[in-house]
Amino acid sequence: MAVTMNDVARTAGVSLKTVSNVLNDYEFIRPATKQKVLDAIAALGYEANLTARSLRSGKTRMLGLVLSDLSAPYYAELASRLMKVASDRGYRVLVEQSAATRENELAALQGQFRQLTDGLLFTPLALGPDDVAVAQGDKPLVLLGEHIADPRFDLVTMKNTEAAHAITSHLLASGRRRVAVLGAVPEDTTGSSGLRMLGYRQALTAAGLDFDPDLAVMCDWRRDGGATAIRQLLDSGVQFDAVFGLNDTVALGAMHELLMRGVKVPDEVAVAGFDDIDEARFASPSLTTVAPGMDEIAERSVGLLIDRIEGNGATANGMQLEAGFELRIRDSAP
Amino acid sequence: MAVTMNDVARTAGVSLKTVSNVLNDYEFIRPATKQKVLDAIAALGYEANLTARSLRSGKTRMLGLVLSDLSAPYYAELASRLMKVASDRGYRVLVEQSAATRENELAALQGQFRQLTDGLLFTPLALGPDDVAVAQGDKPLVLLGEHIADPRFDLVTMKNTEAAHAITSHLLASGRRRVAVLGAVPEDTTGSSGLRMLGYRQALTAAGLDFDPDLAVMCDWRRDGGATAIRQLLDSGVQFDAVFGLNDTVALGAMHELLMRGVKVPDEVAVAGFDDIDEARFASPSLTTVAPGMDEIAERSVGLLIDRIEGNGATANGMQLEAGFELRIRDSAP
DNA sequence: TCTTGCAGTTACATCGTTGCAGAAATATCG
DNA sequence: CGATATTTCTGCAACGATGTAACTGCAAGA
Structure with a gap:
C-alpha cells in the first residue's frame, strides 16, 4: 500500500x-x-494521491486535446508543443482521436473524456457551431485551428485566408497562371479548407484571373490524397503549371506523384503547401509553404485555456486569437 | 452539480x-x-464519475506511454495506433514526452505519472536495465522497441539486428561497397542503434567486407541530424556509394542533403532507412526501408500490458515478443 | 482579572464510488 | 411444514484527500 x-x-x-x-x-x-x-x-x-485530490477538488489538472488523427504530422507536431507548454504550467494533456466523425467529436465533448479533463482543446472537423454550443458543457473549451465564426467560443486560429492568399499570390507572381488547388471540400466555407480556398480565389481575382473549377480537386488531407488528386488531374488532361496543396501532406503527396510521372518540379509545375511541417524543409525539392505560427498557437491556446480554468482572464465573451504567418519560399516554388 | x-x-x-x-x-x-x-x-x-471509481477501485483504465518526442513521425504513428488498440479494449493512453533524458525517464517511471495509469508502455532511451529494475514499482510495465536484454521485464520489440542485416545486405547485393551508416551511438550495444549497427556489421562481414569506422557517423535521429551527418561525410572526403540511415528521418535528411549537393540518388549513392514511416513512401525518390511490424507491436504490447493489468496471462517471468519485419524496396535503393 | 482576537491546530464531514457483511425474500429439500 | 440454501437487495465503511467549523493557547486591550 x-x-x-x-x-x-x-x-x-x-x-x-x-x-x-x-x-x-x-x-x-x-x-x-x-x-x-x-x-x-x-x-x-x-x-x-492525485485521484483522491481530484475527487475532492473536482480538478484533474489535465487538458483534453481532441483531434482527428495523431499520426498526421501537423497534429503530431502541434500535440507535442501543446504538451510542452501545458507541462510548464503544471498540466498534462490527454489526447483523443476523433477520426473526424461527428459521433466521436460529440462523445469527446460530452462524455467521460470531458470528466477526465479540466478543459478542452478541440479541433472541430465534423461539428458546426450549433453542435458545439449544445454539447459544450460547463467546463472551459478552446477551439483550435478552425474558424467557427461564433463569438460564443474561445478560438485560437491562424490566418487561413490571408496566408492562402499570400502563397497563391507568390505562385502567380512567379508567372504561373493555372494553379491547381488540392484538398477542396465541397460546401465548406468556414473550415480550414473553405477559408484557404477563399484566400486562393481572392488571390486569383487580385491577379485578374478567373476561378476554374476544373483546377479544384477534392481529396483527403493526406499524402495519398494528394497523390490521387494529381493522378486525376493528369489523367483528365487539365492543364496546370502550379499546385497549391491545402496542407503540406497533400502537397507532398502531389509532388511525389508529379515526379513519379516525370513532371519536373518546379520547372514545369510549382508546388506549394500549407503548415510548414518539419518534413517540408527536407523534401526534395524542399517544399514552399506557409508557417502558420504553430508555436504561437500552442502558447496562446494553452494559456487561454488554463486562464479560463483557473478563473483568470474572466472575459464573458469568447476570445478570438489569430496567430501570424510567414511564407517559407523554398525550391518547389521559388 | x-x-x-x-x-x-x-x-x-x-x-x-x-x-x-x-x-x-x-x-x-x-x-x-x-x-x-x-x-x-x-x-x-x-x-x-471516473475519478471516484478510480479512487475506490485503484484503477484508472489509463495506460501510460513514455517516449522521447511525440513529434517524431515514428512515435506519432506508433502512439496513434497504440491509442486505437487501447481504445478497443476500453483503455485510454496518456502520453509523456521524456526528451530521452535520464531524469525525465525516471520521473515517468516513479512519479505521479505512474499513479495516473494502470500500466506503462515505456521506451527506455536513457535508462539501462538496472535503473528500470530499481524504479519499476509494482504496476505492470512493458518495454517498447528497445532491447533491454533482461528476463525480468516484458518487452515488445522488433528484429532490429536481422532487419538491419537484411537491408544492408540489400544495399550490398546491388553492388554497393562503401555503405555509410548514420545515427551511430558510441558505446551503445543494446539500444536500437547498437542492435542495428550490429546487423549492419554482420552484413558487411557476410559479404566479406571490413567495417570502416570512417563510414559510421553519429547524429541525432532526426532529419537535420541526417543532413548534418551527410555534410560531414562529404566535407571530410570519405568515399561512399550508399547510406543506411538508422531510422527513416535520418535517411530522409541525408537524402535531402545529398540531392541538395547534386549527388544523384540512387545512381551515385543509394539511400535506405528503417521504420517505414508513411513519409518514406512519398519521398522523392521514394525511400527504401524496412517495416518493423508496427501494427503487430501496437497490438501485442497493448495486449500484453492489459493482460498483465487484468491479471490474465500471469506468467511470472518477462515475456519477450519480437514483431516480424519486411523490406520495402523502393527507388532510393532499388 | 476578564474579555477579545488571532495564530496554530484539530475533528469531522464530504467528494462518488465499490467491497464486505448481512438482512430480507424466495426457493429447495427431507 | 420447518429448516436450509439460494437469490435479491441493503447499510456501512472505506479509498485519500480537502473544506468547514471549532477548539486551544497566548497576547493585547479594557
Whole structure:
C-alpha cells in the first residue's frame, strides 16, 4: 500500500489536516511544525494521491486535446508543443482521436473524456457551431485551428485566408497562371479548407484571373490524397503549371506523384503547401509553404485555456486569437 | 452539480448499492429491478464519475506511454495506433514526452505519472536495465522497441539486428561497397542503434567486407541530424556509394542533403532507412526501408500490458515478443 | 482579572464510488 | 411444514484527500 497523508501525520506527530495544510501552503503554520511534516514526507517518500485530490477538488489538472488523427504530422507536431507548454504550467494533456466523425467529436465533448479533463482543446472537423454550443458543457473549451465564426467560443486560429492568399499570390507572381488547388471540400466555407480556398480565389481575382473549377480537386488531407488528386488531374488532361496543396501532406503527396510521372518540379509545375511541417524543409525539392505560427498557437491556446480554468482572464465573451504567418519560399516554388 | 448514483437510486426507488450492482453487472438482480435502474439512468443522463471509481477501485483504465518526442513521425504513428488498440479494449493512453533524458525517464517511471495509469508502455532511451529494475514499482510495465536484454521485464520489440542485416545486405547485393551508416551511438550495444549497427556489421562481414569506422557517423535521429551527418561525410572526403540511415528521418535528411549537393540518388549513392514511416513512401525518390511490424507491436504490447493489468496471462517471468519485419524496396535503393 | 482576537491546530464531514457483511425474500429439500 | 440454501437487495465503511467549523493557547486591550 502506498504512503498516505495519514502515515505522514502519524510520524510527524500532527493531525492529518496539518499535513494537508503544509502541502497546500496554508499561511499559519509554525515553521517548526512545517519542518516536522516536511521531514516526515521526505522520510516516508510520500506523494500525494492525485485521484483522491481530484475527487475532492473536482480538478484533474489535465487538458483534453481532441483531434482527428495523431499520426498526421501537423497534429503530431502541434500535440507535442501543446504538451510542452501545458507541462510548464503544471498540466498534462490527454489526447483523443476523433477520426473526424461527428459521433466521436460529440462523445469527446460530452462524455467521460470531458470528466477526465479540466478543459478542452478541440479541433472541430465534423461539428458546426450549433453542435458545439449544445454539447459544450460547463467546463472551459478552446477551439483550435478552425474558424467557427461564433463569438460564443474561445478560438485560437491562424490566418487561413490571408496566408492562402499570400502563397497563391507568390505562385502567380512567379508567372504561373493555372494553379491547381488540392484538398477542396465541397460546401465548406468556414473550415480550414473553405477559408484557404477563399484566400486562393481572392488571390486569383487580385491577379485578374478567373476561378476554374476544373483546377479544384477534392481529396483527403493526406499524402495519398494528394497523390490521387494529381493522378486525376493528369489523367483528365487539365492543364496546370502550379499546385497549391491545402496542407503540406497533400502537397507532398502531389509532388511525389508529379515526379513519379516525370513532371519536373518546379520547372514545369510549382508546388506549394500549407503548415510548414518539419518534413517540408527536407523534401526534395524542399517544399514552399506557409508557417502558420504553430508555436504561437500552442502558447496562446494553452494559456487561454488554463486562464479560463483557473478563473483568470474572466472575459464573458469568447476570445478570438489569430496567430501570424510567414511564407517559407523554398525550391518547389521559388 | 452532476448526477450521482444517489440521484439514480432515489428516482429508481432502490438503494445506492443496487445501482452500483447494476452498473457492475452483478449477477443476482431481478430483471425488473435492473430495468428500473437503467430507466432512471437514462432519464437522468447519469454517467459514472471516473475519478471516484478510480479512487475506490485503484484503477484508472489509463495506460501510460513514455517516449522521447511525440513529434517524431515514428512515435506519432506508433502512439496513434497504440491509442486505437487501447481504445478497443476500453483503455485510454496518456502520453509523456521524456526528451530521452535520464531524469525525465525516471520521473515517468516513479512519479505521479505512474499513479495516473494502470500500466506503462515505456521506451527506455536513457535508462539501462538496472535503473528500470530499481524504479519499476509494482504496476505492470512493458518495454517498447528497445532491447533491454533482461528476463525480468516484458518487452515488445522488433528484429532490429536481422532487419538491419537484411537491408544492408540489400544495399550490398546491388553492388554497393562503401555503405555509410548514420545515427551511430558510441558505446551503445543494446539500444536500437547498437542492435542495428550490429546487423549492419554482420552484413558487411557476410559479404566479406571490413567495417570502416570512417563510414559510421553519429547524429541525432532526426532529419537535420541526417543532413548534418551527410555534410560531414562529404566535407571530410570519405568515399561512399550508399547510406543506411538508422531510422527513416535520418535517411530522409541525408537524402535531402545529398540531392541538395547534386549527388544523384540512387545512381551515385543509394539511400535506405528503417521504420517505414508513411513519409518514406512519398519521398522523392521514394525511400527504401524496412517495416518493423508496427501494427503487430501496437497490438501485442497493448495486449500484453492489459493482460498483465487484468491479471490474465500471469506468467511470472518477462515475456519477450519480437514483431516480424519486411523490406520495402523502393527507388532510393532499388 | 476578564474579555477579545488571532495564530496554530484539530475533528469531522464530504467528494462518488465499490467491497464486505448481512438482512430480507424466495426457493429447495427431507 | 420447518429448516436450509439460494437469490435479491441493503447499510456501512472505506479509498485519500480537502473544506468547514471549532477548539486551544497566548497576547493585547479594557
